[in-house]
Amino acid sequence: MKIVNNKLNKAERQAFITKILVESPARVFTLQYFSDILDCAKSTLSEDVDVIGKLFKNTEMGEIFSLSGASGGVYYAPTYTPSQMEDVKIELCKHLNDKKRIITGGYLYMNDIFYDPRMLKKIARVMATSFLRQEIDYVVTIETKGIPLATVLADILNKPIIVVRKSARLTEGPTIQMNYLGSSKTIKTMALPIRALERGSKVLFVDDFMKAGGTAKGVIDLMKEFEVKVVGVSVVMATKEPVKKLVENYYSLIELEDIDEEKRIIKVHPKK
Amino acid sequence: MKIVNNKLNKAERQAFITKILVESPARVFTLQYFSDILDCAKSTLSEDVDVIGKLFKNTEMGEIFSLSGASGGVYYAPTYTPSQMEDVKIELCKHLNDKKRIITGGYLYMNDIFYDPRMLKKIARVMATSFLRQEIDYVVTIETKGIPLATVLADILNKPIIVVRKSARLTEGPTIQMNYLGSSKTIKTMALPIRALERGSKVLFVDDFMKAGGTAKGVIDLMKEFEVKVVGVSVVMATKEPVKKLVENYYSLIELEDIDEEKRIIKVHPKK
Numbered sequence: 274m275k276i277v278n279n280k281l282n283k284a285e286r287q288a289f290i291t292k293i294l295v296e297s298p299a300r301v302f303t304l305q306y307f308s309d310i311l312d313c314a315k316s317t318l319s320e321d322v323d324v325i326g327k328l329f330k331n332t333e334m335g336e337i338f339s340l341s342g343a344s345g346g347v348y349y350a351p352t353y354t355p356s357q358m359e360d361v362k363i364e365l366c367k368h369l370n371d372k373k374r375i376i377t378g379g380y381l382y383m384n385d386i387f388y389d390p391r392m393l394k395k396i397a398r399v400m401a402t403s404f405l406r407q408e409i410d411y412v413v414t415i416e417t418k419g420i421p422l423a424t425v426l427a428d429i430l431n432k433p434i435i436v437v438r439k440s441a442r443l444t445e446g447p448t449i450q451m452n453y454l455g456s457s458k459t460i461k462t463m464a465l466p467i468r469a470l471e472r473g474s475k476v477l478f479v480d481d482f483m484k485a486g487g488t489a490k491g492v493i494d495l496m497k498e499f500e501v502k503v504v505g506v507s508v509v510m511a512t513k514e515p516v517k518k519l520v521e522n523y524y525s526l527i528e529l530e531d532i533d534e535e536k537r538i539i540k541v542h543p544k545k
Numbered sequence: 546m547k548i549v550n551n552k553l554n555k556a557e558r559q560a561f562i563t564k565i566l567v568e569s570p571a572r573v574f575t576l577q578y579f580s581d582i583l584d585c586a587k588s589t590l591s592e593d594v595d596v597i598g599k600l601f602k603n604t605e606m607g608e609i610f611s612l613s614g615a616s617g618g619v620y621y622a623p624t625y626t627p628s629q630m631e632d633v634k635i636e637l638c639k640h641l642n643d644k645k646r647i648i649t650g651g652y653l654y655m656n657d658i659f660y661d662p663r664m665l666k667k668i669a670r671v672m673a674t675s676f677l678r679q680e681i682d683y684v685v686t687i688e689t690k691g692i693p694l695a696t697v698l699a700d701i702l703n704k705p706i707i708v709v710r711k712s713a714r715l716t717e718g719p720t721i722q723m724n725y726l727g728s729s730k731t732i733k734t735m736a737l738p739i740r741a742l743e744r745g746s747k748v749l750f751v752d753d754f755m756k757a758g759g760t761a762k763g764v765i766d767l768m769k770e771f772e773v774k775v776v777g778v779s780v781v782m783a784t785k786e787p788v789k790k791l792v793e794n795y796y797s798l799i800e801l802e803d804i805d806e807e808k809r810i811i812k813v814h815p816k817k
Contacts, residue, residue, distance in 0.1 A: 284558075469656060
């Protein structure tokens with residue numbers, strides 16, 4: 274970015290600070306950083322940030338957080354209010370409740386939703402708000418359909434993405450590979466290069482869909498081999514049955530109760 | 546978003562408009578939209594948008610474009626200047642030019658780069674700037690490594706992502722599947738559900754890496770089956786050899802000349 278030579282007025286300064294913060298969610302910027310670029314006193318900038326923070330809060334457009342101390346600074350978090358979260362869940366259900374989505378075999382076509390950046394941003398914001406208090410080092414997913422969501426969420430949280438593969442790619446170097454119990458009780462494989470993540474990390478596992486939870490359990494087991502802890506499991510949609518999943522805790526935006534292929538009825542609702 | 550009851554002052558208004566525009570790149574917002582929320586004259590808002598546009602331009606933080614006519618409005622594009630684009634290419638080369646990345650067999654470990662949202666945003670901005678004048682309906686990629694980049698680019702362009710699969714998933718409905726000539730002259734498969742994209746569309750194909758261009762050519766052929774035109778092929782890194790690729794035109798940020806496994810030398814440089 275160019276250093277600003279002509280001093281900016283208050284309105285321009287606030288637009289400038291807003292631009293920087295909003296474009297890099299969860300990234301901490303010191304007042305010194307803005308002071309250097311804008312050639313402006315830190316006390317003035319501190320007031321500017323306060324105004325922006327109040328504006329965001331009052332208009333329900335996310336939050337500006339301040340960190341004090343040596344690593345101090347400010348950052349933007351695109352959090353939602355509880356009613357905004359509910360709105361996203363309802364919108365999702367509305368999208369899904371469309372007979373044309375039913376595929377022979379009792380499946381639901383959902384690619385358009387999981388591949389739409391605007392919808393993904395809304396879903397990711399709901400998840401980010403739900404895991405706001407959780408310390409997270411990486412956003413983990415397994416190929417393929419959850420990758421775009423994991424990417425958008427990782428961007429919001431300012432953390433790297435880890436994509437678990439369905440088989441080892443030796444072009445990615447030494448790899449840990451293991452079996453797990455997939456859907457319909459079939460044995461499946463997952464694999465991750467040894468250098469993919471640091472030992473002792475905390476991760477959030479994200480996926481599009483959960484039925485029995487075999488994939489999530491597999492990822493938790495794989496992470497143990499990396500000495501990594503899964504601090505959260507978050508999916509867009511979970512099936513109502515089986516009620517008892519293979520993982521103890523998980524977060525889901527919506528719940529799929531039933532797809533009646535013959536009567537062409539999809540029963541889906543926000544998860545409490 | 547909440548309707549603002551108390552009128553905002555100029556600085557708050559500019560922060561508000563900046564927030565909305567920056568958070569949704571390439572999405573057109575009418576002045577009427579802002580006028581309704583902020584209860585403010587369109588002439589005043591038009592001046593605000595001008596100020597923000599000039600600020601962005603002067604500080605090289607992207608551009609605000611105005612569309613006139615019935616579908617008129619304003620939108621933000623996170624474009625780069627030529628020297629900012631060059632900086633990203635140099636940064637990429639610097640990252641890659643690290644002996645620890647060499648994997649037995651003459652491969653290069655790059656997952657950390659392709660899975661880092663901050664680096665992906667920079668790469669995507671270079672690509673978005675390069676294809677700024679091109680009309681694009683979808684961003685297409687093939688699983689797996691290019692998906693995070695395609696997601697970030699699709700977000701910047703405000704278009705859906707299309708992920709071509711390596712085999713048909715019948716849970717996604719009727720699918721067009723075809724063979725193509727992959728790396729090392731092996732026959733590979735790619736597949737895409739019939740309902741994935743609209744006939745007559747224009748798409749940008751994005752991938753992490755190109756060697757001979759077999760995958761890109763395969764995707765172009767697959768798109769023909771959908772009556773879809775590939776208007777651009779964009780990769781992060783292409784190998785110097787073979788000089789003649791299977792696709793005529795492609796855009797690449799950087800070029801890989803050689804990996805000398807024995808001497809542990811990686812030759813990579815920005816593509817002219």
